[in-house]
Amino acid sequence: MSGLQRQALGISILASFVAFLDGSVVNVALPAIIRHLGGGLAIQQWIVDAYLLTLGSLILLAGSLSDIFGRKRILMAGLLGFGTASILCSIAPTHNFLIIARGLQGIGGALLVPSSLAIIISNFSGKEQGKAIGTWTAWTGISFLIGPLFGGYIVDAFSWRLIFAINIIPIAVCIWLLARLKVSNNTSKLKLDLTGALLCSLGLFGTVFAFIEQPNYGWLSLAILSPLITGILLLIIFVVYESKVPNPMLPPSLFSVRNFSAGNISTVAIYGGLSVATFSVVIFLQEVGGYSAFYAGFSLLPITIIMFILSPQFGKLAGKYGPRLFMTAGPALAGVGFLLMTMVKTHVDYPTELLPGILSFGLGLSMTVAPLTSAVLADVDKSHSGIASAVNNAISRIAGLIAIAVIGVIVGSKINIVGFKHEIIFTAVLLFIGGISSAIGIRNTTRLKAANPGT
16 A cells, blocks of 8 residues: 555545544434433434435535545535534534534535545555455444444533534544645536435435424324425435436436445445434433443444454455355344344343344444445446445435434334334344345456456
């Protein structure tokens, strides 16, 4: 690995680390935020989903921006925007102000993720690319999982506000490093698809609003039916519009690449399950099990350790043998882990009731994430790496967004022992679906190319 490659990889990891960390660090702080600012489960869902809503709906547009204006420029803009929004979150006087500030954070995060991954794709190739993506995935995955532990300590020792304010430190470091990165700002002549972005954003907002608020109004209320029907119609119009417009935000041609298409189908199920898992476990342990914020976050630490050690290795193995086996067995093992958690009781005994399932989940996740990212992006033309990575990240965030919104349908207005077990089963089913879809749809293109070098 050259010096330039190490520098590019380090910047990509740090930039994405901040965005993914903030997507999960807030979960463990939700009970403290609600105690301070007021609200119930619906407000907790909105604090999480406001971030995912803008991130998921705008990340496609951000991918286009990355390809049009250059990855370095868009990454810098994302860092500045994310930092500003983090400050607003830290001083929020009401939960409504915090929800709006979280939405602004999501806009900054939308600029960070595709640009950082596109920098890796444009600077690495072949097996080195697979290993680099595995390293990136390990660190970003760790940020997603270490968030509850890190956030729990800060909430217990200081204040929930600091989990947002502290973002300024890694952002400042990343800006300093990025300013010194000597890479070309590759651009293209594509035009921005603002209409597509608007249709996607409004469609997602209507759908998510209906799922989150339905426990308060009921499915037959116009306050729920109107945004739900409107949201679904707008999303259908978005898909049709993208197939007709000359420069779409979601290029249909990308889905002609088999592994890109199949991998994104798996992404929906796998990341939907992951989002429900991290949201539910830390809240259940605090509100039902009586754990402190720190110990609730500490419960997920084994997953972080396993991913840190094994994710790069599975990324390397997937580059050598192909991703299909890992993307099939990994989600299945993770799903079994969640089924093991159904033995949990109100007075939680972590070592016997949760830890075995968490270990199985961590191993399965380590087998899955790096091969999944590599499979989705490996066969895509490098000139479209920004939008391709944006599509995959958008799909993963939107999957999490909708999965968390559906929690209210599964558990009602409050998480209890029965509702938590329903969430566990829901998570396991999503993970099993992800493994089955990978087994059916993914091809080991690495092997195919080795056998047919002319293809």
